[in-house]
Amino acid sequence: MRSVRDARATLRFEAVSLTSMGMGVLGSDFDEFVRGSSPRLLRTAYLLTGDRGHAEDVVQTALLQVARKWRRIRGEPAPYARRVVVNLAKNHRPDRSRRPHESTATIEACYAPPDADVLLQHVLLPAVMDLPIRQRAVLVLRYFQDLSVEETADALGCSTGTVKSQSHHALNKLREALAGLADLEESAELKENEHAH
Amino acid sequence: MRTDDDLTTLLRRGFTQATADLDPEADLVRVVRRRYVRARLRRRVVGVAVAGAALAVGSALALTGRDSPNQTPSNTALAAPRKAPVTAVPVKPASYKLVAVKFKDSAPPDCPANARAPVGKSEKPSGAWFFAKEGTCVFVGIRWADTKPAGATPVNLEGYPGLYGTVDNGVRAIYAPVAPGTNDAHPSGGWVVLRMSADAPQEKAVRLIVVPAK
Numbered sequence: 001m002r003s004v005r006d007a008r009a010t011l012r013f014e015a016v017s018l019t020s021m022g023m024g025v026l027g028s029d030f031d032e033f034v035r036g037s038s039p040r041l042l043r044t045a046y047l048l049t050g051d052r053g054h055a056e057d058v059v060q061t062a063l064l065q066v067a068r069k070w071r072r073i074r075g076e077p078a079p080y081a082r083r084v085v086v087n088l089a090k091n092h093r094p095d096r097s098r099r100p101h102e103s104t105a106t107i108e109a110c111y112a113p114p115d116a117d118v119l120l121q122h123v124l125l126p127a128v129m130d131l132p133i134r135q136r137a138v139l140v141l142r143y144f145q146d147l148s149v150e151e152t153a154d155a156l157g158c159s160t161g162t163v164k165s166q167s168h169h170a171l172n173k174l175r176e177a178l179a180g181l182a183d184l185e186e187s188a189e190l191k192e193n194e195h196a197h
Numbered sequence: 198m199r200t201d202d203d204l205t206t207l208l209r210r211g212f213t214q215a216t217a218d219l220d221p222e223a224d225l226v227r228v229v230r231r232r233y234v235r236a237r238l239r240r241r242v243v244g245v246a247v248a249g250a251a252l253a254v255g256s257a258l259a260l261t262g263r264d265s266p267n268q269t270p271s272n273t274a275l276a277a278p279r280k281a282p283v284t285a286v287p288v289k290p291a292s293y294k295l296v297a298v299k300f301k302d303s304a305p306p307d308c309p310a311n312a313r314a315p316v317g318k319s320e321k322p323s324g325a326w327f328f329a330k331e332g333t334c335v336f337v338g339i340r341w342a343d344t345k346p347a348g349a350t351p352v353n354l355e356g357y358p359g360l361y362g363t364v365d366n367g368v369r370a371i372y373a374p375v376a377p378g379t380n381d382a383h384p385s386g387g388w389v390v391l392r393m394s395a396d397a398p399q400e401k402a403v404r405l406i407v408v409p410a411k
């Protein structure tokens with residue numbers, strides 16, 4: 001009985017000393033970094049994983065890794081955090097078969113008002129989610145995080161040439177996917193005109 | 198045909214819309230700090246446990262006078278050369294005990310990729326694994342039997358008298374006797390059964406996992 005109490009006391013002591021160690025290493029600048037960067041990291045993770053729960057897991061784990069390296073990266077932690085989020089998201093792909101498949105046919109069937117935003121949400125984003133993770137990551141980093149080609153290459157751990165070619169392939173695939181969207185937009189305009197008349 | 202600029206404009210708009218109402222939980226800072234402290238505590242505890250396990254395995258190997266295949270010989274082994282293998286028929290009935298392997302990597306049927314030890318213990322299923330040669334791994338199930346099968350035939354292994362074996366449907370079973378009074382869980386004695394694939398190196402499996410009881 002006594003040994004159990006001793007062990008608990010030792011563990012409590014360890015926890016307290018580790019907490020103080022943690023506080024010593026992770027100052028208020030870490031808190032500020034988490035508060036400032038987490039919304040964008042979460043949104044990036046969401047665009048990469050397509051699932052809010054997964055995105056939250058990814059961001060928490062990434063911030064934990066940032067905390068571990070804080071002493072070394074505190075000068076410029078954002079690139080490291082971004083790289084970790086991308087790597088975790090790449091390995092954290094949800095089961096594609098469980099994601100409901102959306103097609104332009106479904107959009108046509110439920111098409112009511114000619115809302116370009118709805119089309120965007122139901123056609124463009126599913127098409128992005130169907131891209132291979134590497135191509136999707138390039139698009140998200142370039143056009144959501146607004147990173148340069150060099151910064152994107154650094155975040156993905158590849159060459160700038162790879163970023164350019166992946167971006168080219170991804171945009172071509174989106175162009176194909178959106179070919180049907182042009183027809184829908186045209187018919188939407190027609191309906192708008194009919195309503196106007 | 199849409200240009201790249203059209204597409205990227207659409208993408209920026211779509212990304213912004215899709216994530217507009219997405220915000221991290223309010224206490225994220227606290228959650229991350231708590232996980233950080235727990236992880237450090239866990240690493241410290243695991244470090245102590247691994248050091249303890251390494252000491253225990255080192256002691257076991259030194260006591261049994263054997264060295265693992267991938268390690269340099271210990272000072273103890275150098276100081277006290279191995280005895281010549283016992284080839285004569287033993288005076289008293291042979292008895293064996295399991296080598297005190299303390300590693301608890303849950304690995305079956307494959308060895309853990311990061312395993313550094315030449316042999317490890319697995320809890321579920323109960324057994325042990327070892328590297329037979331570069332890159333290949335052998336899993337050996339460890340069971341208990343009160344009696345050996347009637348069809349078991351003697352296995353001749355230098356220094357390991359009294360072993361029996363069977364091969365059935367590609368599975369080899371080696372029966373190592375345990376004398377009464379030498380095992381707390383089975384005071385009336387019985388057999389340790391090592392089950393492995395028929396093409397697994399049975400000699401290495403036996404020598405790594407069981408040792409003759411003194």
